[in-house]
Structure formats: structure tokens, C-alpha cells
Amino acid sequence: MSGGSVVLLSGGLDSATTLALAVREAPPAHALTVRYGQRHRIEVERAAEIARFLGAALHRTVDLDLTFLSGSALTDRSIPVPTGRPEAELATGVPVTYVPARNTVFLSLALAWAESLGAGSLWIGANAVDYSGYPDCRPPFLEAFAAVACAGTRRGTAGGGFEVRAPLLHRTKGEIVRLAVDLGVPLGRTVSCYQPEPSGQPCGGCDACLLRAKGFREAGIADPALAVGN
Amino acid sequence: MSGGSVVLLSGGLDSATTLALAVREAPPAHALTVRYGQRHRIEVERAAEIARFLGAALHRTVDLDLTFLSGSALTDRSIPVPTGRPEAELATGVPVTYVPARNTVFLSLALAWAESLGAGSLWIGANAVDYSGYPDCRPPFLEAFAAVACAGTRRGTAGGGFEVRAPLLHRTKGEIVRLAVDLGVPLGRTVSCYQPEPSGQPCGGCDACLLRAKGFREAGIADPALAVGN
Numbered sequence: 050m051s052g053g054s055v056v057l058l059s060g061g062l063d064s065a066t067t068l069a070l071a072v073r074e075a076p077p078a079h080a081l082t083v084r085y086g087q088r089h090r091i092e093v094e095r096a097a098e099i100a101r102f103l104g105a106a107l108h109r110t111v112d113l114d115l116t117f118l119s120g121s122a123l124t125d126r127s128i129p130v131p132t133g134r135p136e137a138e139l140a141t142g143v144p145v146t147y148v149p150a151r152n153t154v155f156l157s158l159a160l161a162w163a164e165s166l167g168a169g170s171l172w173i174g175a176n177a178v179d180y181s182g183y184p185d186c187r188p189p190f191l192e193a194f195a196a197v198a199c200a201g202t203r204r205g206t207a208g209g210g211f212e213v214r215a216p217l218l219h220r221t222k223g224e225i226v227r228l229a230v231d232l233g234v235p236l237g238r239t240v241s242c243y244q245p246e247p248s249g250q251p252c253g254g255c256d257a258c259l260l261r262a263k264g265f266r267e268a269g270i271a272d273p274a275l276a277v278g279n
Numbered sequence: 280m281s282g283g284s285v286v287l288l289s290g291g292l293d294s295a296t297t298l299a300l301a302v303r304e305a306p307p308a309h310a311l312t313v314r315y316g317q318r319h320r321i322e323v324e325r326a327a328e329i330a331r332f333l334g335a336a337l338h339r340t341v342d343l344d345l346t347f348l349s350g351s352a353l354t355d356r357s358i359p360v361p362t363g364r365p366e367a368e369l370a371t372g373v374p375v376t377y378v379p380a381r382n383t384v385f386l387s388l389a390l391a392w393a394e395s396l397g398a399g400s401l402w403i404g405a406n407a408v409d410y411s412g413y414p415d416c417r418p419p420f421l422e423a424f425a426a427v428a429c430a431g432t433r434r435g436t437a438g439g440g441f442e443v444r445a446p447l448l449h450r451t452k453g454e455i456v457r458l459a460v461d462l463g464v465p466l467g468r469t470v471s472c473y474q475p476e477p478s479g480q481p482c483g484g485c486d487a488c489l490l491r492a493k494g495f496r497e498a499g500i501a502d503p504a505l506a507v508g509n
Contacts, residue, residue, distance in 0.1 A: 113343050118395040143433045149394035150387060153431045157380060157387040164379035165348040190431035197427050201383045201420035203373045 053077040054170040054214075055163040057155050058100060058108070060092035061241045062234075062261060063174030063217055065099045066225055069232035070216050071172045077106030079166060081159050085151075086116035086124050091249045092240045102235050111158055121148040123243060130243045132254030136263065139256050144182045146243055146256065152185035156194050160211065164202050171198065175215040179222045179260055191215055222260055223267025230270065237273030251275070283307040284400040284444070285393040287385050288330060288338070290322035291471045292464075292491060293404035293447055295329045296455055299462035300446050301402045307336030309396060311389050315381075316346035316354050321479045322470045332465050341388055351378040353473060360473045362484030366493065369486050374412045376473055376486065382415035386424050390441065394432050401428065405445040409452045409490055421445050452490055453497025460500065467503030481505070 054075035056068045059082065071078040080100040084093050093110060100108035115124050122128040122145045131145060152173065159171045175186035184190060195213040199205035217225055229236055241261040242251035251258050251274065265272040284305035286298045289312065301308040310330040314323050323340060330338035345354050352358040352375045361375060382403065389401045405416035414420060425443040429435035447455055459466055471491040472481035481488050481504065495502040 109347060111343070111347075113341070115391065117339060117341075118391055120395055143436075147433060148391075150391035150428075150432055153427055154384070154387040154391055157384040161345065161348055161378075161380035161384055165350055184433055184436040185431040187430070190427065193423065193426040193430045196423040197383055197420065198380075200417070200423045201415040202380055203377055203414055206373075206414040 052167040052169050053079065053106070054172050055079045055081055055159040055166070055168050056105070056172040057159055057174065058082050058096045059174075060096035060099060060239060061174070061257070062229060062236065062239045062264070063176055063225060065103070065234045065239045066229040066232065067172050067174040067216060068100065068105060069103050069229070069234050071170075071214070072104050073232070075170045075172070075214070079162065079168065080105040080108040081162055082108070082110045083155055083158065084110055084112050086114050088123060088130070088244050089240060089242060091245055091247060095238050095240050095249065098238055099235060102238070109162065113154070113158075115148060115151070115154070118149050122146050123148050130255050132252065134256060134259065136259065139179070139182070139260060142182055143184065144256060147183055150185065152190070153194065156213070160198050160202065163211065164204050169204070169210055170212050170214055172214045172216070174217055176217045176220065176225070178219060179263070188218065191218075221267065222264025226264040226268035226270065230268070237276065239274065282397040282399050283309065283336065284402050285309045285311055285389045285396065285398050286335070286402040287389055287404065288312050288326045289404075290326035290329060290469060291404070291487070292459060292466065292469045292494070293406055293455060295333070295464045295469045296459040296462060297402050297404040297446060298330065298335060299333050299459070299464050301400075301444070302334050303462070305400045305402070305444070309392065309398060310335040310338040311392055312338070312340045313385055313388065314340055314342050316344050318353060318360070318474050319470060319472060321475055321477060325468050325470050325479065328468055329465060332468075339392065343384070345378065345381070345384070348379050352376050353378050360485050362482065364486060364489065366489065369409070369412070369490060372412055373414065374486060377413055380415065382420070383424065386443070390428050390432065393441065394434050399434070399440060400442050400444055402444045402446070404447055406447045406450065406455070408449060409493070418448065421448075451497065452494025456494040456498035456500065460498070467506065469504065
């Protein structure tokens with residue numbers, strides 16, 4: 050696909066690793082962050098820093114307040130983020146941190162920007178191995194979205210095409226950590242936690258923190274984001 | 280589909296007519312308007328008025344600034360809206376008023392809100408007869424989006440399903456005007472023009488004005504929006 054890529058960048062481990070891959074494989078890589086009312090706004094600041102560090106050609110933050118969507122612990126402050134769940138439970142069911150249709154909305158924005166830029170490749174850090182509870186992180190969804198991109202745009206209907214790339218889809222968290230290290234991702238600046246301190250300090254107990262810890266454990270390295278004074 | 284509908288409502292003739300149909304066929308109907316930086320902001324005010332008048336259960340306006348997308352006359356002030364085009368030309372090619380992936384973005388937001396509300400039906404005033412230039416108003420796109428809705432949501436993957444309804448898809452503008460009259464749509468308050476005066480007064484020359492005029496001509500009635508002092 051010609052014209053480079055648009056990469057969804059939340060500021061977490063997976064999306065930062067995905068950006069590092071896109072910078073290498075589909076340059077110029079344009080990073081897109083959505084400030085949607087998530088609890089973890091520090092992510093957005095870190096995303097800008099990570100985009101610069103990894104060599105994104107552009108980084109854009111779009112404001113889209115999704116807090117009117119009820120039922121998700123990420124956008125509805127009245128629903129607590131679960132902590133301390135057993136590892137076996139993490140991969141079952143749709144978690145309460147699911148935001149309705151979030152990746153559809155985010156990929157749509159990536160698509161709009163990509164068409165505007167002349168880029169044919171949309172990258173997302175979706176993962177279907179360790180945390181398969183999110184319906185919008187699974188292969189059938191990503192394939193369906195690629196069909197929408199081709200059917201619903203000027204570029205797509207003119208035969209230019211779009212592809213949706215999810216290079217982490219079938220990797221374990223441990224593999225992702227090792228890949229991130231190889232690619233020079235500034236791991237200490239990534240924020241995976243769903244409810245970090247304003248400083249970026251992770252809570253340590255939410256599903257995202259537990260999965261991240263599992264990844265570093267599997268990779269056999271210490272998480273630099275947990276270093277004192279990071 | 281249970282749980283009612285979400286209807287994309289721009290404030291124009293087609294979306295208002297679509298809302299009137301949804302209020303009748305898929306209640307409760309929830310109207311969604313996006314303030315995306317379009318030239319025609321009066322539409323957004325009229326949308327709220329029309330939603331109340333037609334009996335929408337709720338009306339929500341979402342702010343999403345799309346003016347960073349280049350290449351569209353609707354969001355890029357440096358590109359003039361074409362006026363006075365011959366009727367035969369209107370149905371050919373992708374017009375410069377095409378906003379990249381706009382209906383994908385809008386349907387995504389409708390989907391997110393619908394899932395949050397428990398509504399299974401997404402309604403859009405797309406039309407593929409008189410103005411087939413927009414790729415995101417065509418049947419293949421709408422079918423592809425329905426597949427995304429089912430694959431990428433909790434409701435969809437649980438078997439609850441979503442449908443995308445575009446009841447005006449195969450109607451001429453004249454048929455739409457007649458249908459709107461039958462349904463009691465407040466036609467004089469709808470704004471179709473791409474660049475109206477702040478008062479809502481249409482320019483009379485853009486593609487949207489020309490098609491609207493064609494519709495009223497075919498239906499054999501006067502457009503109340505053109506009445507002096509409306």
C-alpha cells in the first residue's frame with residue numbers, strides 16, 4: 050500500500066510497539082491519538098512524546114468526548130475499574146472496560162485521516178491472545194473494517210485500497226515486550242494502566258496492569274515504568 | 280431489531296425524513312447530530328428543532344472537529360463549494376464536497392451510542408439515486424458497515440445483531456419530498472444547502488440546492504424553505 054500509514058496510538062505498550070513497526074515497515078507513519086474522556090489522560094501526553102521519540106511523521110490528537118456512552122468503566126466514572134482479577138478470568142467474557150464500538154470509531158477516524166493524507170495502511174495494536182474479551186480486537190472485526198474502508202471511500206472505490214494491519218494480533222504479551230525492546234520503544238514512558246496517577250504511576254491491579262506484568266515476567270525483564278522516579 | 284433506533288440527523292431534508300420514518304417504524308428513535316466543522320452550522324440548530332418536532336426520544340449533538348481533513352469543500356474553507364453545475368454532472372464522479380470517510384465516522388458514532396442505549400437499528404438518509412457520487416452512500420458500503428457492527432460490538436458478537444437502515448436509498452428526490460410531506464416533516468425548517476446564510480437561507484446554486492429544487496419540482500410543490508421570511 051502506498052502513501053504510508055496511520056497508526057492508532059494510545060500511549061500504551063501495544064500501540065507504541067505497533068507505531069515502531071509502522072515507522073519501519075510503512076513510512077511515513079502518522080500517529081493518531083483520541084482524547085475521548087478516558088480515565089487515563091496521562092496516556093495522551095505520553096503518546097505525543099512517544100510519537101516524537103519513535104519518528105512518527107506527524108502526530109495528531111483528536112478530541113471526541115465519548116463519556117455519554119454508558120456502561121464502560123473507562124468512560125463512566127460511576128463504574129469502578131476492576132482490580133486483582135485472577136489471570137484465568139482476564140480472557141473470559143467482555144470486560145467492563147469495553148467501550149461500545151470504540152475501535153470502530155477510532156479506525157474510522159484513522160481511515161478519514163489516511164484518505165486525506167493519501168495513506169493506504171491503518172495500523173492498530175489489537176491483540177487477540179492474552180485478552181480476547183474485546184470483540185473489536187478480533188480478526189473478524191478487523192477484516193470487516195477493511196471491507197468498509199474499501200467500500201466507503203473515494204480511494205477504496207477507485208481501486209487504491211486500504212489494508213488494516215494488526216501486527217500484534219497473535220503475539221503473547223511476553224512476545225510483545227521482547228519485540229518492543231528490540232525496536233527501541235521507550236517502555237518506561239508507555240502507560241498501560243486504566244487508572245494511573247496523574248504522574249503516570251500505574252495502579253498495579255487493573256487488568257491492563259496485570260497483563261503488562263505478565264508480559265514482562267514472560268520476557269524476563271523488569272518493567273522500567275515501575276522504576277522509582279520514572 | 281429490539282430496543283429502538285439511532286438516526287443520523289444532519290438537519291437536511293433526507294435525514295429529517297429518515298428520522299420521521301424511524302419514529303414510526305423503530306421507536307424509540309434517538310437522533311444523533313455531529314458538529315464536525317461543516318460550513319453549514321445552522322443545520323445543527325435546525326436538527327435539534329426537527330428532532331423535537333418529529334418526536335425523537337432523545338437528541339444528542341457530538342462535537343468532532345474534522346477540519347483537519349483536507350480536500351473537502353465542506354471542511355476546508357480554502358476550497359470553494361461548486362455552484363451552478365449542470366444537472367447531468369451531479370451524478371458523476373466523487374464531488375469535492377465528499378468528506379473522507381464521513382459516513383463511516385458518523386455510523387461508528389451511531390453504533391457506539393446504539394450499543395450503549397441497547398438499540399439495534401442504525402438509520403441513515405443515504406441516497407444512491409440522484410446523487411450517486413458519494414462512495415459512502417452506496418449499498419456495498421452500508422452492507423459492509425452492518426458486518427462491522429455485528430463483528431465489533433458486544434451486542435453483535437452475543438448474537439443481538441445490528442441492522443443498517445437506509446430507507447431513502449432507492450428513492451428519487453421527488454419521491455423523498457412527497458414522502459416527507461406525508462410524514463409531516465417540517466420541510467421549511469430543513470436545511471439542505473452546503474453554504475447557507477447564518478439565517479438558514481440557502482445559496483440556491485450548490486449541488487444540494489439544485490437537487491432539492493429538482494425534488495420539489497418533481498413532486499409538484501413549492502419549497503417552503505424558500506418562502507420569504509421563513
